[in-house]
Structure formats: C-alpha cells, structure tokens
Amino acid sequence: MLSNTYPVISVKDLKRTYSAKIGVMNQKKKSVEALKGISFDIYPGEIFGLLGPNGAGKTTTIKILTTLLAPTSGEAKVFGYEAFGEEKFIRHRINFIFGGERSLYWRLSGEDNLKFFADIYKIPRSKQNELLDCLFDEVGLTDVRKHKVETYSKGMKQRLQIARALLNEPEVIFLDEPSLGLDPVAARALKKMVRQIADQGKTVLLTTHYMQEAEELCDRIAIINDGEVVALDTIAGLKTIAQNESNNDANLSLEDIYVHFIEGRAICKV
Amino acid sequence: MDSFKRLIRKATLSYKGLFAVMSVQQYLMVNLGSPLMQMLCFTLIARYVYGTVDISHWFIGNALVLTYFNAIFGVGVQLTQEKNSGTLKLLVASPSSGVGIFLPRAMLHIFDGLLTVLFGLVIGSLIFDFYLPISSWPAFLLILLVASFSAMAFGLIISCLGLLTRDLNLVLNIASMAMLGLTGANFPLDRMPVWLQPIGQLMPLTRSIEASRSLYSGALLSDLSGILLGEFILGIVLMAIGVVMFSIMTRVAVKLGVLEMF
Numbered sequence: 001m002l003s004n005t006y007p008v009i010s011v012k013d014l015k016r017t018y019s020a021k022i023g024v025m026n027q028k029k030k031s032v033e034a035l036k037g038i039s040f041d042i043y044p045g046e047i048f049g050l051l052g053p054n055g056a057g058k059t060t061t062i063k064i065l066t067t068l069l070a071p072t073s074g075e076a077k078v079f080g081y082e083a084f085g086e087e088k089f090i091r092h093r094i095n096f097i098f099g100g101e102r103s104l105y106w107r108l109s110g111e112d113n114l115k116f117f118a119d120i121y122k123i124p125r126s127k128q129n130e131l132l133d134c135l136f137d138e139v140g141l142t143d144v145r146k147h148k149v150e151t152y153s154k155g156m157k158q159r160l161q162i163a164r165a166l167l168n169e170p171e172v173i174f175l176d177e178p179s180l181g182l183d184p185v186a187a188r189a190l191k192k193m194v195r196q197i198a199d200q201g202k203t204v205l206l207t208t209h210y211m212q213e214a215e216e217l218c219d220r221i222a223i224i225n226d227g228e229v230v231a232l233d234t235i236a237g238l239k240t241i242a243q244n245e246s247n248n249d250a251n252l253s254l255e256d257i258y259v260h261f262i263e264g265r266a267i268c269k270v
Numbered sequence: 271m272d273s274f275k276r277l278i279r280k281a282t283l284s285y286k287g288l289f290a291v292m293s294v295q296q297y298l299m300v301n302l303g304s305p306l307m308q309m310l311c312f313t314l315i316a317r318y319v320y321g322t323v324d325i326s327h328w329f330i331g332n333a334l335v336l337t338y339f340n341a342i343f344g345v346g347v348q349l350t351q352e353k354n355s356g357t358l359k360l361l362v363a364s365p366s367s368g369v370g371i372f373l374p375r376a377m378l379h380i381f382d383g384l385l386t387v388l389f390g391l392v393i394g395s396l397i398f399d400f401y402l403p404i405s406s407w408p409a410f411l412l413i414l415l416v417a418s419f420s421a422m423a424f425g426l427i428i429s430c431l432g433l434l435t436r437d438l439n440l441v442l443n444i445a446s447m448a449m450l451g452l453t454g455a456n457f458p459l460d461r462m463p464v465w466l467q468p469i470g471q472l473m474p475l476t477r478s479i480e481a482s483r484s485l486y487s488g489a490l491l492s493d494l495s496g497i498l499l500g501e502f503i504l505g506i507v508l509m510a511i512g513v514v515m516f517s518i519m520t521r522v523a524v525k526l527g528v529l530e531m532f
Contacts, residue, residue, distance in 0.1 A: 102356025
C-alpha cells in the first residue's frame with residue numbers, strides 16, 4: 001500500500017564521515033564513518049522508528065534530514081528536495097525535537113518561548129494567541145505557561161518542546177529520543193501525544209532506546225548498527241525474519257528481535 | 271506592522287532569554303560595576319601618565335569605549351550562548367533568514383550600551399568634575415548612539431565565529447583589548463606604530479571618540495557631521511559583513527558538523 005505513494009523522506013546510500021584531529025603538536029587526522037551508505041524511504045502519515053545502539057548513526061541521520069548536517073555522499077531528500085542545498089523548501093514544513101532538557105530558553109516563560117519561536121517561524125501574530133492556547137492545552141501546560149522554564153520538570157520541558165515543534169504545523173516531525181530520562185507516567189503521556197500527532201496525518205521519524213515505545217508507536221522500523229541499516233520492516237515482518245534466521249518459533253518480543261539483529265546475526269544489508 | 275512588532279518581540283525575548291540580568295544587584299555588579307571600575311582605572315592611569323589635572327579628554331574616551339562590554343560580551347557571544355543552550359540548531363533550521371535571527375538581537379544591546387556610558391558619565395562628573403553644557407547633550411547623545419551602533423555591528427562579526435568554535439574566549443579577549451587600545455580611548459593614535467594606525471581607523475568607536483572630544487572642546491555638531499557619518503557607514507559595513515559571515519559560516523558549520531556543542 002505504502003509503495004504506491006511517493007515517499008516524503010528518501011534516503012539513498014547516505015554516508016557521513018566526521019573528521020577530528022588528535023594530539024597537540026603532531027596532530028593526526030582521524031576519520032569516523034558515522035553512516036556507511038544507508039537507504040530507506042518513509043511514506044506520508046507513517047511513524048517510522050529508527051532503532052540502534054548508541055553511536056549507530058541515528059542522530060546523524062536525523063541531523064542530515066533536518067538540514068543541520070551535510071552528507072558526505074549519497075542522497076537525503078525530504079519532500080523531494082535535497083536536505084543540503086535546497087533547505088529553504090524544507091525548513092518551514094518540518095520540525096524536530098532532540099531528547100534532553102536543552103533546546104529551550106530556560107530564563108523565559110513557556111509562553112515567551114513559544115512566542116519567540118512563533119515569530120521565528122513567521123506565524124502571523126493574529127493567529128498566535130489562539131494557536132498558543134490550543135498548543136498549551138494539548139500538552140497540558142496551560143496552568144504553568146507563564147512560569148519560567150527553569151522551574152519546569154523534565155517531563156514538562158519535553159512537553160513544551162512538543163508544543164514548540166507543532167507551532168508551524170509541520171508535515172514531518174523528527175523525534176530523537178524524546179522520552180530520554182522521562183518517568184513512566186511522563187513517557188506514557190508523550191507516547192499519547194506522538195500518537196495524536198500521527199493521527200493528524202503527520203509523518204513521524206522516531207528514534208528511541210525503549211522497545212515498548214517503538215512497539216506501540218511505529219508502523220515500520222529500521223534497525224541501524226555501526227552506520228548500516230541491518231533490518232527494515234514492520235514489526236511483524238522483522239519478527240518473521242528473526243524467527244527464520246534463528247530457527248526459533250517462540251513469540252519474540254521487539255527486544256529479542258533487536259538483540260538478534262544487533263548481536264545475533266551477520267550483517268545483512270537492506 | 272506585523273514584521274515590526276515581530277522584530278521588537280524577537281529583540282526583547284532573545285535579550286531576556288540569553289543576556290538580561292535577573293536582579294537589580296546583578297545588573298549593578300555586571301553591567302555597571304565592572305565597566306565603571308575599568309573606566310576609573312584607565313582614566314586614573316591616564317592622569318598619572320600624562321600628568322594633567324584635566325583628564326576629561328581621556329575620561330570621555332574611556333566612557334565611550336564602555337560600549338564594548340555589550341558589543342563583545344553581549345552581542346559577540348550570542349551565538350555561542352545559543353549553542354550552549356541547544357537552541358542554535360532550532361534557529362538555523364528555521365525558515366528565518368540570518369538577518370531575521372541576527373539583527374534583532376543587537377538592538378537592545380545598543381541601548382543597554384548607551385545606558386552604561388551614561389552611568390559612566392554621571393559617575394565621572396562626580397569624581398573628575400566632568401562638565402558638558404546642557405546645550406551639547408543632544409549632540410553628545412547622537413554621538414553615543416552612533417558609537418553604540420557601530421560597536422554592536424562589530425560584535426555581530428565576532429559572534430559569527432561562535433558558529434565554528436566553542437573556544438571563543440581568545441577572540442573575545444583580543445577584540446576587547448583591540449577596542450581598548452586601538453580606538454584612541456587611551457593612547458593617541460598618531461603616536462602608535464605606523465602599521466597600527468590604519469587598523470585603528472578601521473575600528474568602531476575611533477571616530478565617535480574623536481567626535482565627542484571635539485564636541486567637549488567646543489566644536490558644533492555640524493562640524494562633526496562628516497566624522498559621525500563615517501562612523502555610521504562603518505557600522506553599516508560591519509553589519510553587512512556580519513550578515514554575510516553568518517550565512518557563510520552557518521553553511522561551513524553544517525558541512526563540518528559543528529553547529530552543536532555536543
């Protein structure tokens with residue numbers, strides 16, 4: 001069904017190498033290949049999960065697709081436009097959240113944060129009040145909207161980030177470990193919000209280390225390890241592959257599947 | 271009108287979010303105390319070195335040069351502060367252009383810098399018997415405004431370097447020392463090495479300091495219009511360089527992968 005529509009995100013043989021200098025006097029150049037030629041497509045309205053261990057290349061992929069990092073080679077397209085070189089056709093149609101508590105102005109109130117970014121996104125002032133009321137209501141921060149962000153809990157900051165990311169009514173949202181460090185209640189609230197976002201027809205690219213979260217939310221999952229996509233399918237599809245490869249008919253959890261693809265099998269490029 | 275209101279709010283919120291002090295005590299200590307102590311220090315050194323009783327000449331120079339506090343440590347560090355707070359990537363990946371992000375932030379610093387200088391002048395008038403006739407104050411305020419504008423434009427250039435490096439302190443120190451030493455505030459430009467003099471002429475504040483000293487000596491604003499226009503044009507040129515640098519360095523930072531601190 002999905003392959004009949006055009007992908008909203010298209011990644012082909014994408015590579016990214018970071019260079020670093022080591023030493024003080026006799027500096028040596030060291031290269032780290034963060035992405036070794038990954039490929040995948042994401043279709044409109046999908047929640048697409050990108051799973052993998054730390055340092056696998058998930059954040060690098062998201063940074064490239066959000067126009068914050070140039071690829072070394074290969075293709076990274078959003079809405080058919082190159083993420084590096086044609087950013088101006090992409091930026092007003094996407095938004096993103098990186099995990100953790102940063103990415104907000106802590107000395108400003110929640111409301112001032114959203115007002116500032118509403119101006120940055122050139123949202124007409126006549127629409128802003130209604131939009132902010134609606135967003136604060138959606139993320140459950142109406143009562144504390146005038147409080148400084150530095151007084152917010154981690155979960156509240158994350159919810160404010162979601163409100164910020166929805167300001168420009170993006171068609172695609174990138175969520176890089178959005179539930180990082182959240183307690184179970186806050187994580188559940190966040191999952192509900194992600195589901196609501198998807199229900200509005202938005203496309204979501206999600207990275208997470210929480211298998212249950214991925215299992216509950218994602219339509220398809222790519223497992224990435226050491227800069228390569230080692231598996232890509234629906235959860236049911238991944239389960240079948242893992243069962244066949246391991247000759248194990250047991251009902252595998254996503255965690256079992258993940259461990260199988262990361263540790264228990266030779267890399268099979270997708 | 272919508273764009274203008276947006277500009278004003280962006281200016282105030284970015285100032286409040288990154289730079290504004292949180293209490294009166296903090297403002298007095300950071301924005302006034304430190305600059306004023308520096309002004310007193312250099313003015314007293316000038317009195318000792320030049321052996322003159324009337325040190326108004328040096329006092330005026332040191333009062334004007336106080337704008338560098340806002341230029342370097344306010345405007346100059348803004349992109350590094352954005353990087354530290356994890357918000358730089360949000361700005362860069364937004365539909366706003368460099369001008370839309372960049373310029374509103376310098377606006378309030380222009381007025382903040384002006385306020386610091388005015389406080390400096392009040393303190394100076396109490397300690398050094400500095401006196402400027404009331405009739406000269408409008409012209410003096412105009413000079414201050416232009417001086418603060420060109421200093422902030424210089425700060426914009428410095429801030430661009432924050433896109434590429436996390437170690438901006440070295441640049442900040444060199445830039446602030448250059449403003450103290452090469453603008454004529456403390457050392458006569460014509461006594462500097464020949465190769466340094468053109469650099470002094472390219473620095474912001476050099477012309478404003480000269481204009482304010484001339485005004486103090488009795489010159490009319492009309493006599494100073496040329497020199498003041500020169501300072502203003504220099505500010506415009508520095509600002510244009512800053513905007514172009516922002517665009518180029520953002521692209522370089524995206525290529526190198528250094529937009530974020532971590």
